[in-house]
Amino acid sequence: MPQSSSRTPDAVAPDLLLLSARDADLRAVLGEIISSMPAAGLTNRVFRTETSNGWFFVRVPGPSVVGTVDRIAEAHNMELAAKIGLALPAVYCDPENGVLVTRAQEEEDLAPTAFVEELGTKLAALHGSKLTFQGVLDPDRVLAAQIRSPGSIDDVTAKVPELSNVLRFVQRSIDPLNTDILVPSHGDVSPGNCLSSSGSLLFIDWEFSAMAHPLWDIAYAALEMNFTPPQEQAFLTAYRNGTSLIASWTERDLLFMKVRCDVISALWALENPRNLCDFASRRCARALRHIDQLS
Structure with a gap:
């Protein structure tokens, strides 16, 4: 998921409110959504989201990738990579709809x-x-x-x-x-x-x-x-x-x-x-x- 290039919170994205309202499991993970910042991306919509439970990255697939990505394989591979410290572990994953949530981490610029x-x-x-x-x-x-x-x-x-x-x-x-x-x-x-x-x-x-x-x-x-x-x-x-x-x-x-x-x-x-x-x-x-x- 691409990282946000902006640190200025936007109003809460309607997509996130709708997703949270529809999915009790997602709502339990996120808590109350306070603000969201959209990240640039060619295929997905990604939001750096502040909630009552902390900061998260929330990925919502764009229309061009719906049905073209094996989300079961993605979830499996990401979980394995997270176990060896090469990926952020998912805190919520819905392969059927392509929604993915991880804890947000502050990005640092390496030389x-x-x-x-x-x-x-x-x-x-x-x-x-x-x-x-x-x-x-x-x-x-x-x-x-x-x-x-x-x-x-x-x-x-x-x-x-x-x-x-x-x-x-x-x-x-x-x-x-x-x-x-x-x-x-x-x-x-x-x-x-x-x-x-x-x-x-x-x-x-x-x-x-x-x-x-x-x-x-x-x-x-x-x-x-x-x-x-x-x-x-x-x-x-x-x-x-x-x-x-x-x-x-x-x-x-x-x-x-x-x-x-x-x-x-x-x-x-x-x-x-x-x-x-x-x-x-x-x-x-x-x-x-x-x-x-x-x-």
């Missing part, structure tokens, strides 16, 4: 170098934990499903013309991953899904968590954090110090995965009801830069 190294260390801890997550995230299958999804691929490439070149490269050049190497993965390591608190780092928003190739989280993190080359090397060094999972993988393998991540993100953005063309265009442009490095 850039400390954040980069902590991220590598925590990802290594997750991947090396031997937890068994529900679900499998195979980027090749995800991409194939996106291409086959309802609607013409010509329609989306017309909106973002550079997508055609990226798709052509991906379909022609990338060999399937070795799916024998699957580890418990967050699936969406981005700035809004990392919470720095009490000098440590937690992952939030486990919607896309699953068993996956370790390079998925690594590539996605490097892209979405917009690391500089030295920061990426520090991140990879911290990761390798924590686990040997990617010891045999080359920089070229990582570049291939980065292209996969960006084209999947671009197609997701164009399938989103909000039609995030600028988001998709930026991902495609970045993918083309990585393709140039692979040439």
Whole structure:
């Protein structure tokens, strides 16, 4: 769940009042709602909420993800990650409706170098934990499903013309991953899904968590954090110090995965009801830069 960028309480969101009125269990957890602050997010509505029982993050799924996320798997995977100190434990979880509540924690800014190294260390801890997550995230299958999804691929490439070149490269050049190497993965390591608190780092928003190739989280993190080359090397060094999972993988393998991540993100953005063309265009442009490095 992304964190709020504002510290100024708003009037209580009507959604929260309605949810609380309808659900006695949720009402018992929250108590009386005093104020709420909406957080920025592309798919969910998240509120940092002050109540008579304390401060909470309350996640309500947006219409674009209703029915598309396995909430049972999300709850299971998040619970396992919380047990090893990598996630906030849920205090209320309704998988059927996608509502999730955790205790709020004050976010602290880690120094850039400390954040980069902590991220590598925590990802290594997750991947090396031997937890068994529900679900499998195979980027090749995800991409194939996106291409086959309802609607013409010509329609989306017309909106973002550079997508055609990226798709052509991906379909022609990338060999399937070795799916024998699957580890418990967050699936969406981005700035809004990392919470720095009490000098440590937690992952939030486990919607896309699953068993996956370790390079998925690594590539996605490097892209979405917009690391500089030295920061990426520090991140990879911290990761390798924590686990040997990617010891045999080359920089070229990582570049291939980065292209996969960006084209999947671009197609997701164009399938989103909000039609995030600028988001998709930026991902495609970045993918083309990585393709140039692979040439």
